[in-house]
């Protein structure tokens with residue numbers, strides 16, 4: 001594992017804090033699990049959140065149990081692995097499975113259309129992993145209810161198909177015992193976003209066919225280095241992240257185009273945004289974007305020379321080193337890297353809106369797109385210009401789409417089309433393309449997040465960070481809703497309440513925030529992308 005600083009300004013910023021880290025004995029104290037490293041207020045929480053430091057070793061104890069689970073699934077011919085989990089309860093497994101090239105369907109959405117896709121994937125070979133540390137996350141609970149009902153309707157005993165990963169004593173543990181589901185308990189002293197190498201990352205990955213022992217070996221190889229004062233990649237990367245942010249380089253552009261690891265930036269995004277984005281401070285992770293060469297950027301290349309800093313290492317080691325570095329950066333920024341104080345507000349709004357939805361009236365309508373929120377614009381190009389102009393000199397624009405993440409793959413493609421043509425067709429139908437189009441028109445970072453997935457990652461930074469974001473939400477009509485058994489709402493109602501709940505939380509903090517509602521999803525995306533090119 002190696003951290004190579006390739007840019008002088010970053011080297012200076014990192015060394016400006018490195019001495020302080022050593023003087024304060026940070027590597028020794030972290031190796032000893034000292035919870036006082038993040039100040040008095042954070043000590044009690046940190047004391048219960050440092051188990052990730054020893055996961056390369058302690059998770060080995062889980063291997064026999066996970067091995068039996070894999071045999072159980074294989075014996076029943078369960079090859080289609082669906083993982084229901086939000087944020088830290090699914091992001092790591094997604095990276096592991098992408099990197100090991102084994103199929104895994106991740107359900108971290110309340111989009112009824114996307115959930116219907118998963119239900120249509122062949123229930124007869126499906127094993128559902130329900131992963132929730134708290135055991136109380138509404139999206140995950142909804143997925144469990146929907147799949148239980150679907151299994152029963154197909155004449156399948158859910159007890160033969162469901163694996164639960166949760167913390168001891170969570171409500172989900174009890175539910176799993178009562179229902180006779182397979183149950184793997186995780187360590188309660190590891191927080192969600194630090195849980196990649198725990199049961200949360202390992203169980204779904206192993207069921208999908210990834211070599212999880214290798215992952216632990218890779219992490220185990222780097223672990224001893226994290227106690228060192230010299231040649232400690234976690235300390236070096238922590239000094240880079242924290243030192244750069246303290247010197248005004250607080251937009252972390254994550255570049256992984258040449259890497260053999262697939263999708264690590266999406267996992268880092270949650271780790272960094274939720275751990276550091278609070279108390280008016282933080283680091284904004286920017287995924288899938290080119291750098292603009294502006295002064296507040298820090299470009300980190302994962303196994304890639306396209307950056308100010310290059311981070312090389314195998315996936316298991318990357319997980320551990322980024323967790324360590326984030327914890328170190330938390331100390332430098334003087335925040336508690338283990339809490340997420342601003343996630344709860346949007347959740348509260350959602351619960352209220354589920355009881356009494358209040359979408360309001362559109363400010364204007366442009367073709368298949370209704371626009372909600374405060375604006376002086378009267379058409380979409382005008383609105384997009386207004387939002388771009390509203391981004392402060394040190395700020396960013398966030399595009400947040402509560403849509404089906406896989407819809408673009410339905411785009412019609414000419415028969416015999418080559419890969420390039422196919423990609424063009426997908427991009428022209430993908431809401432995420434809006435990010436790239438808007439990024440062409442500003443030197444400020446433009447980020448993109450799928451809702452409600454982002455609520456469990458960058459959502460914390462949006463609300464708790466420096467407060468310099470501008471927010472463009474996209475929702476869409478639901479034509480094939482999914483009821484949530486035993487609950488008084490459908491997925492469509494939940495999805496809209498989540499979008500409105502977050503919009504309210506953002507607007508309540510005085511941030512410019514508008515919602516675009518697509519009254520037809522396919523033409524709505526096309527119309528929006530055309531407007532972005534016109535503006």
Ligand SMILES: O=P(O)(O)OC[C@H]1O[C@H](O)[C@H](O)[C@@H](O)[C@@H]1O
Nearest residue numbers: 087088089132133134137192456
């Ligand atoms: O694992 P769960 O308890 O379901 O939590 C899933 C996610 O929910 C919350 O929003 C937290 O902010 C995330 O850090 C966490 O990963």
